[in-house]
Amino acid sequence: MIAFGHALRRAGSWLGLLGLLVLAGQARAEPAMTPLILGFYLPGIRDANPTDIRASLQLWVEEIAKPYRLQGEARMYDDMRVLYRDAMQNRVDLVIAPAMELTETFRPEELTQGFSARRRGSDEGLALIVQKSSGLSQFRDLRGKHVLRLSNDRLGQIFLETQCQRETASPCSKLFNLAEEKRDVQSIHRVFFGQADAALVSLGTLHAASELNPQIGARLRVLLEWKAQSLAFGMMTVRSDPAYRDLLLRSAMQASQTVRGVQILELFKTDYMVRAGISDVQPFWNLYHEYQDLTHRKAASRK
Amino acid sequence: MSRRWRFPRIFPANRIFLRVFGTFGSLLLAMTVLYGLLIIPLQRDSLLKVLYSQAATVSRSIIQACSEAMLSDDYGFIVEHNLQVLQNDKGIESVLIVPRQGDALRITPTGWRMLDRLEAHILPSDFKSESFGIIHADGGHARYRYVTPIRFSGLNWGTMRVDFNTSEYDANIDSMYHQLFFISGLSLMAILPIGYFFALWLTRPIATISAAASLVADGDLKAHVNIRRDDEIGLLSNSFNQMVDALAQNRYQLENINQELETKVAERTQALDVLNQTLDQRVRNEIAKRQAQEQILIHQSRLAAMGEMIGAIAHQWRQPLNALSLVLQNMQLQYRMGQLSEESMQRLQGKADQLILHMSRTIDEFRNFFKPSKIKETFALAQALHSAGNILEGVFKNHNIELSIDCADDLLLTGVPGEFSQVILNLLSNAKDSILTAKQAQPRIYIHARKVALQVQIDVEDNGGGIDPVILHKIYEPYFTTKEEGWGTGIGLYMSKMIIENNMYGRLEASALPRGTRFTILLPGVMPEG
Structure with missing residues (x-):
């Protein structure tokens, strides 16, 4: 996992982290009736073998989900357009991607809420x-x-x-x-x-x-x-289930309060999660x- | 019914057990500790070799990976690579790279920085050969340092120093000490029961045999040991049982023998009692018999002496008888010639009377000598000696034997005078016989009496040729004689010794002289009255 941690540089590191923390935080919530699917944009994760990244993310998703009787799936995407399509067809609950790729693919009205990871003392x-x-x-x-x-x-x-x-x-x-x-x-x-x-x-x-x-x-x-605010975001689309949105938000915010959530935060050298909205992604749309x-x-x- | 000795159920606190247990335990513990002390330095060397191997490998790996960067002065890559190496390998504390040209770098897991020239001088850039070893910082913190020159195709690029933390090494050393302590403790825990049972196994049979031996020593020959082992102890056990059996059998035989002996002793005791009852009478009979024999011997001796004396009287009387015969012939001749006057008659008669008186005195002396008196009395030695000499005077004169008597008049003896005279006469008679046998030209007998301390010593010496030393110890035996048959009875010296030693409490000894014999009589002296 150290290699994996090194691999997740810059925006890529936030992608894996966001998905895992959602699962870790949701573990304390009600069991989901359907699997929670996290869509990762793989090119955002650098300097690592994509196969290794897939295996690692899936393993960790399952490992975290298992004690809480929650089924989780880490779904990898090499093409933002495919990810966009799945997200808009509600086959992906959470889109995790670098901010610029996210803003290039989605329009502001297509996304609602999400999260980003922060480190203390670092802009x-x-x-x-x-x-x-x-x-x-x-x-x-x-x-x-x-x-x-x-x-x-x-x-x-x-x-x-x-x-x-x-x-x-x-x-x-x-x-x-x-x-x-x-x-x-x-x-x-x-x-x-x-x-x-x-x-x-x-x-x-x-x-x-x-x-x-x-x-x-x-x-x-x-x-x-x-x-x-961040260089990568985990955002839900407007078509995502509102019940899931609350569940994911609540779980993400409680990540630093659970043992496993803290472990994941430490693993990705992140101190805490912050809620992100459209306004937080807006500078990227402006730049773009x-x-x-x-x-x-x-x-x-x-x- | 033979009682079998069995193992004691309770732990025997005997000394041999404690010694064996203590020796076994100490030896095993010492061996464990010694093994540990020997193995730890070896393990330490092995760990140092591992550290060296690790350091050399890491260093070579870094140099190889950074070779291109070093040659192209790509310090960024050097820093990144080393940071990555340090993050991946937590055993590396720091890497110091000092190029011959350019800035030196010090990389640690928590950061890196360029060193100024002063700092860089802690490591020469032209290091010639590798060095390594454990160093201790000021705070006592130990680290393994490996320094190696960086060379590329003969080009000396600089020097690299890699510091490894020794936590793993220290942990291994600590682990070894803990293991040693643990093994020692484990050994001790194992030694206690193993040593206990080993010592018990080894010493219990000995203690059992010892206990049985003590019982045997106390007389219990039914004590046996029941040790069934196929080693020397088992053999000892069997031998012990056989020995005890043999002892019991011997004792049984001994008891039988003792019983037989006791029976025999009782029989003998009974016989002795009977014998003792008649012993007094037999002793009295024997004494009486012996006394009778002595009397016979004495009588024989006296008779022999009388025979001797008759001869002596004959010699004593021959001269006066001849003289008396001449007086009578002279008287008859004077009468025939008519010349016998009153005066001549009286003169011849007077001479005849003197001769007869002399002969009468001779008879008196003999009679006194043979007077059978048994009364002990004190008498003068000189008188006794002269009387004896007088008796034999005629015989000695007849054989021209010179008798000299040297005795003071005040020497007194106590005893039966006749018996003492008989001894002297016997000695003088033997001396005379020896002299006659030796045909001595100047025969001589010398009697010398003197006082020696409280005793009186009487020496009777002759020059009759002496006694053969071979028979000297036999001369006192009864009926032993060297004289021709019919001339000696062999009881003279025997009687003399009995008289001197038994009756007069003295001693009679014979010794050889150059030409004769000396008989020495030692008798208790009597102090003269007044």
Whole structure:
């Protein structure tokens, strides 16, 4: 499970956590008449074998559900469209996915309530970091520089591209040398050791890296910051059973009050769960809309 | 009915049991502790080897995984990889990487940081060879440190130091000590019953045999031991039973023999009682018989002495008789010649009277000598010696034997004078016979009497050739004689010894002289009155 814990990075880690906590919290509620199905968007979980992730999530779902006579199923999706279809056909009770993929697939009126995981003392969001001694003080200064971002990170891609369009009205590919790293911490270290000029990383990872080495905080500076409640959410659709919604909400909020819930929280290095609503996901829709506006405007202007 | 000795039911608190139990227990416990003390260093070495192997493997793995990053100065990868290694391996406390060029890194499970130059100097970047071992920090915290140079194709890139916590090693060592303690305790718990039963098994038969032996020693020959084992103790048990059986049989035989002996003793006692009843009479008879024999012997001796004396008288009387015959012939001749005057008649008659008187005195002396008196009295030794000499004077003169008597007049003896004279006469007569047999040219007999302390010693010496030493111890036996048949009775010296030693409480001994014999008489002396 340690490998699994490492694998669940950034948004991916929240996906598994949210589903498991729902089951752990619901264990104290009334037995469900029908199985509770959690739909995971698998590409959101990084650096791990998908087969291992499926097996682990299913095992843990069953393990947690068994003592409470609750049947649970962890259903994995490689395609958000399929997940969207199942959710809209009420075959999935809870959709667990990175925030940007969630907002790209669902419209606000299709989702109702959900949860996100938080750590104490750590904000969630994105940070563009540079070395203090590099002399870079504005986004524009990144022109011609070596910039890193996380691979397969739709949020980072959209955020960075939005910034490039907003600041320079040109795509990032023309503004600086963009490279991708598999993990945020790699990007942080490369900037720290001067192997890259800047990197877009999650605030949580930056905070964790600074905890591991305070020299990072002393040597690096955040050039640009974008905060959000969380980078991943577990949300129910408007078509989900209202009885289930209350059950899931109540269970999630009681997760930190049960032994097994605390174990799962510790496993995913999470302190507590917070209730999430449409407003919490709204910044991502805003960002996405801005991104669409800027890129479509550019495309239209090209036409 | 033979009573069989069985094992005692209760634990016997004998000393041999305690000794065996104590020895067995101590030995086993000592062996356990010794084994533990010997095995722990070996285990410790093994654990250190495991630590070394682990450290070397981890270090090589890190270097290999980070080789590309090291060569390309990708410190980010080095940090991430080591963080991942440290998170995966909780046994690693820290990794210190000091490149020859660039910043040194120290990575721990809780973080990492770059070291400044001063800090980096704690480890030289050009470390030549690996080193390893357990080190103790200031706080006493122990860790296993492995330092190795980082080389790539002969290029010395830097040095890496990996610190491992020794909690597992310490836990293993503690576990070994706990196991040793546990095993020792377990051994002790096992020793107690095992040692108890072992010691009991070993010593109980001995104690049983000892108890049975004590019963046997107290006389109970029915005590047997019932130990059925096929070892030496079983053999000892059988032998013991056989020995007790043999003892019982011997005792039975002994009792029979004793009974027979007692019967015989009773019979003998009865016979002795009868014998004792007649013994006094027989003793008296024997004494009377012996006294009669002695009387006979004495009588024979006296007769023999009388024979001797008659010869002596003949020699004594021959000269006066011849002289008397000459007086009578002279008287007859003077008468025929008419010359016999009154005066000559009276002179011749006077001479004849003297001769007759001399002969008469001779007879008196003999008569006194043989007077059968048994009354003890004190008499003068010199007188007794001279009387005896006078008796034999004629005989000695006839054989030209010189008799010398050297005796003081004041020497007195107590006894029967006739018996003492008989002894002296016997000794003088034997001396005369020896002298005559030896045909001594100058025969001589010397009597010397003197006082020695409170005794009187009388030596009678002759030069008659002496007595053969071979027969010296037999001369006092009765009827023993060296004289020709018809010349000696063999009772003279026997009687002399009896008279001196039995009647006069003295001693008579013979000793050889160069040319003769000495008879020594020792008698109690008598102090003269006044």
